[in-house]
Amino acid sequence: MATRGRFRPTWRGLGHGAIIAVFTILLGFPFYWMLITSFKQTGDLYDLEHNPFILNDKPTLEHLRFLFFETRFVRWLLNTLVVGVFVVGITLTLALPAAYALARLTGRWGQRLGIGIFLTYLIPPTLLFIPLSRVVALLGLQDTIWALVVVYPSFTVPFSIWLLMGFFKAIPKELEDAAMVDGLTRFGVFAKLVVPMSLSGILTVVIFTFTLVTQEFVYALTFISPESNQMLGVGVPTFLVRGDVYYWGSLMGACLIATIPIAFLYNMFLDRFISGFTVGAVK
Amino acid sequence: MAVVETRELTKVFKQGELGAVNSVNLTTQEGEFLVFLGPSGSGKTTLLRMIAGLERPTSGEVLIGGDVVNHLSPRQRRIAMVFQSYALYPHLSVYKNIAFPLRAQRVPKDQHRVKVAWAAELLGIQKLLERKPRELSGGERQRVALARAIVREPSVFLLDEPLSNLDAKLRASARDELEQFHRRVGTTTIYVTHDQVEAMAMGDRVVVLHQGVVRQVGTPTEVYDRPADTFVATFLGSPPMNLLENGDVIVGFRPEHLVPAERAPGAAIALKLRAVNVEYLGSEWILYGRIEGERFADKVVIARLPDASGHSIGELYDFGVSERHLRFFDKESTVRTEPRSLA
Amino acid sequence: MTTGVERAAVKGQDRGYLLGAAMFAPAALYILLIIGVPFAMAFMYAFSDVTVGSEGMSFVGFDNFASILESPTFRKSLENSIIFTLASQALVLVGSTMLALALNKPFRGRKLVRFVLLLPWVAPISLGAIGWKWMLDSLYSVINWVLIHLHLVKEFDPPMWLGEPKLAMLSVILVHSWRLLPFSTVIILAGLTAIPKDIPEAAEVDGAGFWRTLFEITIPMMRPILNVALLFGIIFTFTDMTVVYVLTAGGPFDSTQVLPSYAFTTGILSGDLAQGAAVSLFLVPLLAAVAYGMLRVAARSEVV
Numbered sequence: 001m002a003t004r005g006r007f008r009p010t011w012r013g014l015g016h017g018a019i020i021a022v023f024t025i026l027l028g029f030p031f032y033w034m035l036i037t038s039f040k041q042t043g044d045l046y047d048l049e050h051n052p053f054i055l056n057d058k059p060t061l062e063h064l065r066f067l068f069f070e071t072r073f074v075r076w077l078l079n080t081l082v083v084g085v086f087v088v089g090i091t092l093t094l095a096l097p098a099a100y101a102l103a104r105l106t107g108r109w110g111q112r113l114g115i116g117i118f119l120t121y122l123i124p125p126t127l128l129f130i131p132l133s134r135v136v137a138l139l140g141l142q143d144t145i146w147a148l149v150v151v152y153p154s155f156t157v158p159f160s161i162w163l164l165m166g167f168f169k170a171i172p173k174e175l176e177d178a179a180m181v182d183g184l185t186r187f188g189v190f191a192k193l194v195v196p197m198s199l200s201g202i203l204t205v206v207i208f209t210f211t212l213v214t215q216e217f218v219y220a221l222t223f224i225s226p227e228s229n230q231m232l233g234v235g236v237p238t239f240l241v242r243g244d245v246y247y248w249g250s251l252m253g254a255c256l257i258a259t260i261p262i263a264f265l266y267n268m269f270l271d272r273f274i275s276g277f278t279v280g281a282v283k
Numbered sequence: 284m285a286v287v288e289t290r291e292l293t294k295v296f297k298q299g300e301l302g303a304v305n306s307v308n309l310t311t312q313e314g315e316f317l318v319f320l321g322p323s324g325s326g327k328t329t330l331l332r333m334i335a336g337l338e339r340p341t342s343g344e345v346l347i348g349g350d351v352v353n354h355l356s357p358r359q360r361r362i363a364m365v366f367q368s369y370a371l372y373p374h375l376s377v378y379k380n381i382a383f384p385l386r387a388q389r390v391p392k393d394q395h396r397v398k399v400a401w402a403a404e405l406l407g408i409q410k411l412l413e414r415k416p417r418e419l420s421g422g423e424r425q426r427v428a429l430a431r432a433i434v435r436e437p438s439v440f441l442l443d444e445p446l447s448n449l450d451a452k453l454r455a456s457a458r459d460e461l462e463q464f465h466r467r468v469g470t471t472t473i474y475v476t477h478d479q480v481e482a483m484a485m486g487d488r489v490v491v492l493h494q495g496v497v498r499q500v501g502t503p504t505e506v507y508d509r510p511a512d513t514f515v516a517t518f519l520g521s522p523p524m525n526l527l528e529n530g531d532v533i534v535g536f537r538p539e540h541l542v543p544a545e546r547a548p549g550a551a552i553a554l555k556l557r558a559v560n561v562e563y564l565g566s567e568w569i570l571y572g573r574i575e576g577e578r579f580a581d582k583v584v585i586a587r588l589p590d591a592s593g594h595s596i597g598e599l600y601d602f603g604v605s606e607r608h609l610r611f612f613d614k615e616s617t618v619r620t621e622p623r624s625l626a
Numbered sequence: 627m628t629t630g631v632e633r634a635a636v637k638g639q640d641r642g643y644l645l646g647a648a649m650f651a652p653a654a655l656y657i658l659l660i661i662g663v664p665f666a667m668a669f670m671y672a673f674s675d676v677t678v679g680s681e682g683m684s685f686v687g688f689d690n691f692a693s694i695l696e697s698p699t700f701r702k703s704l705e706n707s708i709i710f711t712l713a714s715q716a717l718v719l720v721g722s723t724m725l726a727l728a729l730n731k732p733f734r735g736r737k738l739v740r741f742v743l744l745l746p747w748v749a750p751i752s753l754g755a756i757g758w759k760w761m762l763d764s765l766y767s768v769i770n771w772v773l774i775h776l777h778l779v780k781e782f783d784p785p786m787w788l789g790e791p792k793l794a795m796l797s798v799i800l801v802h803s804w805r806l807l808p809f810s811t812v813i814i815l816a817g818l819t820a821i822p823k824d825i826p827e828a829a830e831v832d833g834a835g836f837w838r839t840l841f842e843i844t845i846p847m848m849r850p851i852l853n854v855a856l857l858f859g860i861i862f863t864f865t866d867m868t869v870v871y872v873l874t875a876g877g878p879f880d881s882t883q884v885l886p887s888y889a890f891t892t893g894i895l896s897g898d899l900a901q902g903a904a905v906s907l908f909l910v911p912l913l914a915a916v917a918y919g920m921l922r923v924a925a926r927s928e929v930v
Contacts, residue, residue, distance in 0.1 A: 012836070019728040020739060023721070027808065028742040030757045031749075033768060037760065045766070052768045098653035105646025113650070115924055119917050120661055124865035126886035127909050130893040130902045131667035132660075134676075154660040157653055186645050215750045217868040218886075222894050233750040237872050248760050255753040263748045267741050274816045277858060337827050358833040370828035374846045383842075387833035431832070 031256065038063050038253035045248060063249030067240075072228055073254055076235040079145050083231065084213045086149040091156040091209050092202065098157075099164035100190050104176070114165055121158040125218040128154075136223050147223040148231065152216065156209040163208070166275055167201035168194060204272040207265045214262060232258050285348035285361075285438040285471060287311045287334060292343035294329050294495075302341065303329045305495040311473065316465050318486035319475045322518065326495035327475045328443055334473065335364050335441050348438060358387070363432035364441040367448065369424045371416040377403075377427050378412040384435045402430040405467070421449050422457060429461075433468060440472040446481060458484060479519050483507065491515050509610070510535075513617040516610065522569065524610070525584040532620065533612040538569070538587035540608035543600065550603025558596050559583065570594055572602065671903035678897035690904035699880050700905065703888040710799055710870075710884055711863045717803040718859055719852065722810035723845070729811070730818045747808035755872035758801045762787035762873075791881030794874050798882050802869045806862060810855045817851025818844075850923055857919045864912055885909060 037045065039059040050056045067073045102110040102117070132151060141147035171194060179189045195202070213231075220231040227239050236254045240247050266273070288310045295302040304326040311317050319327040332338040334345055336357035344351050352360050363384075372380050381399045390398070403409045406426040416424060425445055432440060445461075446454050462485055465472055476482055482489045483503040491498045491506060491514075499511035510516035510524070516535050517523040524535045534552070544553060556572025568591035574582045586602060594600060606622075613620045672690055676683035694700045725743070729736065746754055761768050770784040779785060787797045821844065829839045845852075867886035870876060876883035876891065883891075885908055893902015 016728055016731065016733070019724055020733070023725045023728075023807075024739055024742055027746050027804065030754065030761060030804075031742075031745050033761055034757050048766070048771070052766075052771050094653040094656055097649035101646040101649035105643065106650070110646075115921065117657070118924075119920065120657055122861055122913060122917055122920070123661060123665065124861065124886075124909065124913075126865045126867060126889060127668060127906050127913070128661065128664040130889065130899050130906060131664040131671060133894065134667070134899065135664060151660060153656065157656060161653060190649075211748060217750075217752045217871075218890070221871075222890070233752045237752045237756045246760070248763075248766075251756055252760065255749065255757050258753055259745065259749040263741065263745055266748045267744060270740075270744070270812060271816075274812055277813055277854065335831055337830070357827075357831045358835065362831060364828065364831045366824045366828055368822060368824050370822065370824035372825065372829070372843055372847075374849070383829070383834070384832035387829070387835075387838055435833070 031259070034252040034256045038249050038256060040249060042249065063247070064253050066247065067250040067253050071240060071250065072230070072235060073250075075228055076230050076232045077258075079229065080214055080232045083145050083148050083152065084210045087152045087156060087213050088206050088209045090149070090153045091160050091205065094153065094157050095160035095164055095205065096195065096202070097190070099161045100168050100194060102161065103165045103168035105186070114162065117158045118162045121155065121162065125155070125216070129218055129222045132219070133222050141223075143224050143226055143229055145224070145229055145231070148213075148216075148219060151219055151223070152213055155216075156205075156212055160205045160209065163205060163272070163275070164198065164201055167198045171197055200272070204269050207269055208273060211262050211266060214258060286313055286346075287439055287471060287473065288346040288349075289330070289334070290344040290346070292330070292333060292345060293341050294326070294333060294338060295341045301494065302326075303495050304333065306343070307495075307497055309490060309497065309500065311471050312487075314469045314471055316462075316472045316474065316485060316487045318482040318489045319473065319492055320477070320479060320482040320486075320489050320518075321492035322477055324494075325477075325492040327477075327492045329495075330492070331364075331441055331443055331473060331475050334439075335362055336360050361438045362441055363435065363437035363439070365425075365428045365432050365443065365445045367444040369416075369428040369445075369448070371424060371427055371431075373416050375415075376412065377408065377414050377416070377419070380416065380427060381412075381431045381434050384431060388435060390435070398434050399430075402434040405433065405464070406430045422453050425449065425457060426460075429464065433470075437470065440470050442472065442474045444476055445474075446476070447478070461485065479521070483519075491518065493518070509619065511619055513612050516612070522585045522587065526612075527579050527582060527584070528614065529579075531614050532623065533614055533617070535610040535612060536604045536608050538585045540604050541584060541586040541602055542588070542604075544603045545601075547603035547605045549605070551606040551609055552604045554579070554584070554602045554604075556584070556586075556600050556602050558594050558598055558600060561591055561594055561596060563591075568592070568594075572600070575599065668903045668907060671900050672907050674900050676899045678899060683900075686900075690901050694901060694904055699883060699888060702880050703883045703885050703905075704908065706795065706882060707864060707884040707886075709795070710802070711860060713799045714803040714806065714863050715856060715859050717799070718806050718810050719856060721803070722807050722814055722855065723848075723852070725807070725811045726814040726818055727840070727844075729815055743811065744808050746805050747812075751805060751866075751868040752872050754805055755801060755869045758797075758804075759788070759873055762797055764789060788874050789878060791878055794878060794882050798870055798873055801873060802863060802866070805869065806859055809862075810859055813855040813858070814848065814851055817848050817854075820851075821847050850926065853919065853923050857916050857923070860912070861916055865909055 036053070036055065039061075040055060041057040041060045042062070044050055044055070044057045047056075098117075102114045104110075106113065136142055136147040136151070139147075139150070141150060176189050176193065179193050180186070184192060214233060216231070217233050220234045221238075224230060224234070227235070230239065232254075236251060236258070240251050240254065289307050292304060292307045293302050294304040307330060319330060321327045329338060333340050334347075336345075336352070336355060336359075340353065344353055346352065347360055347362070372383065375383065378399060381402055382395050385395050385398060399412070400409070403412060406429055408423065408426050408430060411419060411423060411427070416427070419427065425448075428445070446457055449457055458481060474481075474485065486503055488500060488502055489506050490500050491511075493514050499506050499515045501509075506515060507519055510519065513526060513533060513535070517526065520537060522538050524537055525541065526533050526535045528534075536552075541554075544550065554572075555575045556570075557575055558570055559573050560571040562569040568588045570586045570588055570591050572584055572586065574580055574584060609622065611620050611622055612618060671683075673685050673687060674683040675686050675689075729740065729743075749757075760766075764786055767784070767787065769787070770779065773779045774781050774784060785793055788794050825847070826839050826843060829843045834842065865886055867884060867890060870882050870884055870887045871890070874882045876887045885905060889902045889905040892905055893899050
């Protein structure tokens with residue numbers, strides 16, 4: 001009696017639990033489905049009498065073997081990795097100084113330019129891909145991953161500038177003033193104090209950039225046709241389908257392999273990503 | 284109006300750890316202004332939140348107006364609470380903030396205007412009704428919070444450090460206003476603070492809390508003059524009470540009672556003090572002296588003097604405390620004991 | 627008259643601006659070249675007759691717009707884009723608000739739940755969509771299997787999720803909402819955590835019940851963050867073609883064709899760059915509206 005709570009615990013708790021359960025199943029089930037599909041024997045996959053939610057036969061690695069040894073999956077993985085590394089490099093080179101300039105050096109203009117930069121993030125690939133296909137052809141980069149290395153920073157740079165601006169503004173000005181009194185130049189302050197202090201921000205940008213590179217679809221689809229030069233996101237859904245035949249087991253394995261590592265990284269840095277999206281609506 | 288009572292009220296946040304509030308038994312008097320005083324982490328806010336129904340007690344009971352209200356939600360307890368941050372609804376105008384409790388409790392709409400006007404007048408904020416909270420100063424926000432609390436004529440007022448967000452100057456006048464306000468409405472009020480000045484000035488009675496335990500309940504004079512234990516003795520008063528060990532007892536005396544020997548004839552304790560520091564505070568002086576001689580040697584005691592301009596650092600002076608100003612505490616339990624002679 | 631020290635300070639300030647400009651210039655230049663120039667080119671193309679193979683181009687005025695406005699496929703795409711965006715945003719906004727409110731309360735296993743809930747957002751879009759394509763397969767759909775075993779549909783006439791126009795549109799909307807829901811949820815959750823705990827508590831003490839607190843206090847206070855979630859959601863939906871492309875490629879019979887996928891079909895697959903550009907320009911008014919909305923959110927958050 002004395003420990004009865006202030007809520008009638010049953011109804012509210014039940015509603016809460018139900019919402020969580022329903023959404024978890026809705027959002028998570030496809031991944032369970034991918035997992036179980038990629039280990040099912042082919043006969044099991046296509047037998048309508050079988051309960052589809054469980055493995056009816058012994059698990060098999062056949063789909064993954066096929067994926068790794070008889071498709072270009074590994075090549076796509078490598079392509080994605082290479083593009084990711086280059087895009088990360090370009091993004092940091094351009095965004096770090098720009099973000100510091102906007103956060104500290106340009107005064108009132110910085111705020112406006114910053115919002116301008118943020119708005120360019122809203123311009124979607126589906127508006128630019130037609131003219132860009134021409135630009136890529138002119139540069140002679142068609143059908144190579146370098147086309148993507150050149151184009152992808154167009155959406156990673158604006159967002160990274162915006163994100164890093166927030167980080168730089170959070171560094172106390174007195175600290176930078178102290179460093180300058182102690183003899184560093186403005187640029188020295190940036191290179192030797194601000195950048196090392198913003199490591200977690202930089203890491204966020206790296207992961208964010210990498211995630212976007214693996215997720216991008218439209219540019220990769222538009223600029224690259226040969227199978228061996230594809231990225232993961234386009235290669236898997238277009239080349240793991242031969243004519244009308246879908247290699248479902250391998251397809252689902254590929255989806256999982258591409259998703260899970262990013263999911264872990266993203267989860268670790270979630271709060272920082274969010275701060276980049278909230279436009280100051282959350283303080 | 285109603286009496287609030289707690290019986291063996293306990294809150295343990297983490298099992299196996301010391302409770303934030305431990306077996307607290309308290310009863311307010313009708314229309315009383317009761318202050319919960321304690322350092323941060325003493326459990327005073329947790330205690331208040333359990334009375335409000337915002338925190339579920341681990342064990343024990345809360346009674347309001349003689350009924351056990353443990354199972355009632357905050358809205359059913361007919362209480363009003365003013366939060367430390369004031370918790371004004373930022374998207375609502377002052378008028379709508381004050382009217383919110385009326386709407387929430389389904390008071391007929393035609394009464395809203397009258398009641399809000401009454402509460403606003405009581406606090407002198409008639410001119411602010413159309414503003415949004417962010418357009419108000421700290422003092423104005425506090426008044427709006429009070430108006431929102433008073434408007435539904437609650438049986439009990441709970442105030443959680445409502446002055447701590449004001450600057451020092453404003454605090455004194457806000458304190459005065461709060462006291463006048465309480466005298467006018469006469470509702471039973473529980474007030475949480477860590478500021479002893481607020482507690483002494485405003486409270487009809489003061490509850491001193493430490494580590495979730497009630498150390499003493501009494502009028503401001505009682506807790507100051509006859510502290511229940513050494514914690515209360517040192518927590519109240521600034522500078523705190525001087526404590527000196529003497530065998531199995533601790534002897535205590537207030538700094539204002541440690542006076543030059545000539546002003547304390549027949550002193551129970553006579554001390555030779557080497558002045559180590561003298562501070563001038565405008566209305567008074569504070570003298571820090573290191574005791575010389577056999578007894579209490581090298582202990583530093585503090586004296587509060589109306590004038591110490593004649594005292595200089597490094598010099599030796601005779602000080603004394605008269606018998607009636609001495610307090611005695613048991614060394615083991617720190618609890619106050621009978622006076623004894625200082626053999 | 628200025629002293630030497632003052633002049634040095636002024637000079638230092640100038641140098642600050644110069645350095646700022648120098649540090650900002652590379653990024654600005656890049657953005658101008660890879661976003662600004664193509665953006666201008668898109669407008670230019672829309673008024674020209676350029677194709678993939680053509681060497682030069684000549685301007686044809688509003689011819690492209692005239693011809694696409696007459697095309698039934700274009701009208702269908704525009705209509706679909708609007709339905710697609712409105713329906714999925716309504717679903718996402720309601721769903722993510724509910725979910726965020728549920729997640730805002732601590733419970734056991736919250737970290738794990740959060741991880742699972744994020745998966746649709748971090749999975750590459752095309753791969754998430756292909757997962758759904760398998761779940762909506764005409765023969766082996768697990769959803770149909772469940773429906774058949776619950777006797778909700780006939781065993782020999784299960785729904786063809788991606789084969790019938792109305793169902794295909796529904797599928798595309800649902801899958802896109804599935805993908806966007808986590809993003810919207812975490813944004814709203816961030817907004818929720820920023821509401822001081824005192825305020826809902828004060829409402830409770832003031833006598834408000836769960837629903838009144840929700841609709842009169844919590845949701846109004848979440849307004850700015852809901853706006854942000856909605857604006858991003860609109861952009862990510864109206865301008866995206868991935869889910870449509872992977873699931874249905876716009877079919878059956880253009881019943882799921884949306885503006886971006888139509889622009890892709892016309893401009894890239896058929897090689898008519900001019901018409902494709904003209905189609906994608908129809909995204910611009912909406913983008914401008916969203917940009918305006920974002921500016922208002924940003925401006926207001928500075929005032930508060």
